[in-house]
Structures are given as C-alpha cells and as structure tokens.
Amino acid sequence: MTPQILTLIGALYALSLTFIIGYLIWKGKMEKRTYILILGITAISGFILLGPFVPTKLLDLLSGTQQGQIALVMVSVLGLLLLSALVWGRSFCAYACPIGAFQELAYRVPVHKARLGKSHALAVRYLVTVAIIAAAILLGRNLLQELGLVYIFHLDFGLYSLSFLAIILASMIVYRPFCRLLCPFGALSALLARHSMFQMQKNESCVDCGRCEKACPTGEIGSDGSECYLCMRCLETCRKDGMEFRKRRAP
Ligand code: SF4
Ligand code: SF4
Ligand code: SF4
Structure with a gap:
C-alpha cells in the first residue's frame, strides 16, 4: 500500500x-x-x-x-x-x-x-x-x-x-x-473546543464533594472544557452520577 x-x-x-x-x-x-x-x-x-x-x-x-x-x-x-x-x-x-x-x-x-x-x-x-x-x-x-x-x-x-x-x-x-x-x-483544537456543543459538566445530582476535581488531570472541572481529553476519570470517580457529558449550558 x-x-x-x-x-x-x-x-x-x-x-x-x-x-x-x-x-x-x-x-x-x-x-x-x-x-x-x-x-x-x-x-x-x-x-x-x-x-x-x-x-x-x-x-x-x-x-x-x-x-x-x-x-x-x-x-x-x-x-x-x-x-x-x-x-x-x-x-x-x-x-x-x-x-x-x-x-x-x-x-x-x-x-x-x-x-x-x-x-x-x-x-x-x-x-x-x-x-x-x-x-x-x-x-x-x-x-x-x-x-x-x-x-x-x-x-x-x-x-x-x-x-x-x-x-x-x-x-x-x-x-x-x-x-x-x-x-x-x-492548540488550534482547544481554541474551538472551548465553544463546543457538548462538555463534561456537573448536573443537579452533584453534592460538591470535590472527588472529580481531584481526579481530573487537567483541572478542567467547571472550566471551559478546552483541555478536557474525555478521559472519563471524573465520570468514573463520581458516586452520585453528578457528572455528565451533555449539551453546554451557561456556567
Ligand atoms: S492528541 Fe495530542 S498530539 Fe494528538 S493532535 Fe491532539 S494534542 Fe496533538
Ligand atoms: S464527584 Fe460527583 S458529586 Fe462530587 S463534586 Fe464531582 S460531580 Fe459533584
Ligand atoms: S473527562 Fe478527564 S479531562 Fe475531562 S473533565 Fe473529566 S477528568 Fe477532566
């Protein structure tokens, strides 16, 4: 080939x-x-x-x-x-x-x-x-x-x-x-990703325990998502189903 x-x-x-x-x-x-x-x-x-x-x-x-x-x-x-x-x-x-x-x-x-x-x-x-x-x-x-x-x-x-x-x-x-x-x-991809339609975000079930913040290797929880590599650590570490990959909403 x-x-x-x-x-x-x-x-x-x-x-x-x-x-x-x-x-x-x-x-x-x-x-x-x-x-x-x-x-x-x-x-x-x-x-x-x-x-x-x-x-x-x-x-x-x-x-x-x-x-x-x-x-x-x-x-x-x-x-x-x-x-x-x-x-x-x-x-x-x-x-x-x-x-x-x-x-x-x-x-x-x-x-x-x-x-x-x-x-x-x-x-x-x-x-x-x-x-x-x-x-x-x-x-x-x-x-x-x-x-x-x-x-x-x-x-x-x-x-x-x-x-x-x-x-x-x-x-x-x-x-x-x-x-x-x-x-x-x-770098170029991150510039666009900060406006992405979908993002990892906390939902209404979140009890602010802070486990996902500790688990995230890039410090992206609550941020614009531009450096979120969808590694799943925040989802897997949450015991309350408080984290979701969903349509972006205003912070
Ligand atoms: S995964 Fe890393 S190396 Fe590959 S394009 Fe994205 S930023 Fe570059
Ligand atoms: S781990 Fe779950 S419950 Fe705890 S702060 Fe993160 S999203 Fe909220
Ligand atoms: S998927 Fe990974 S990089 Fe993205 S917010 Fe969750 S822990 Fe951080």
Missing part, C-alpha cells in the same frame, strides 16, 4: 472514531474496557498507518511539502477534525490520535504523578505553536518531523526515537505533556 493510501485510511479512521466516541460518551455507553481497547488500537494504528498524521501533516501543509490532490484531502480532513471540536470538544485528541493514545496509556502506569498548571501549560503551548507554525510557513521546516516523532512509527529506532521515548516516560508522570505543551493542532 502506498503512503497516500495509508494516509487516507488514517484520515477515515480518525474522522469516524472522533464522531463515534463523542456519541458514545454522550449516550453513556463508553465503558472502561471499551476505551482502553480503543486507545490500544489507536496506538497500534500509528505503526500500521505510518505515523501520527495530524500534527505533522498540518505542518507539511503549512510548509508546502505536501501538495497536489493529497494536500486537498488533508486540508479537508484537518478542517473537519478541527470543526468536530465545536461539537464534541477534544474527542479526536482523546481517542483517535496515536501520540495522544500512547500518552494516555502511559499515564495509567501507577507511578507518582506531577500536576502541570493549566495557565503555564497554555502559555508554553501557544508560544511553541507560534514558533512551530512560523518555522513551517517562513522557513519551510517541519520541526515536529525533525524532532523525530514519526520515525518510531516507521519502526526506525535510531537516535531520533529517543524523543518519542522521552515523551512516553514523561507521560507516566505528567498528563499528556506533548499535547499540552508542544502540539500545534492541539
């Missing part, structure tokens, strides 16, 4: 999963074994489909290295994935991106965890995003590609793959460090 066909299959997988996941969580049909299985399939799909296509393809398009019909398809796919954030929030990042899936699974390794303050993380990510996008547009360079992130998905275990290993090791301690500090697609 050519890389173009694999990219198209990856796009189809990402688009369909993004919408299916949002629907399943909305309908309360997302069980733990289901989402762990999906995360595992998405992580493995990175090797079969030759890489985490969204963050790097975005930069390929901006730097002009991806052209022709495949570029048109990629623009449409990336546009649809970004627009999906207006409906389901970060459902693509939550379950359909191989880098995200690896980080999510790594954070489940039971070792000591450290919290990353939301405001600091956002400040770093927007600075990095501006730098990465400027390098792509002005210098024609894809810095994420140069970081070597995709090589390991090509089963190329050279020195470059150390950056991937570093991200996975860091993800065991800090929740999704690459997504929250370095990813330009994540």
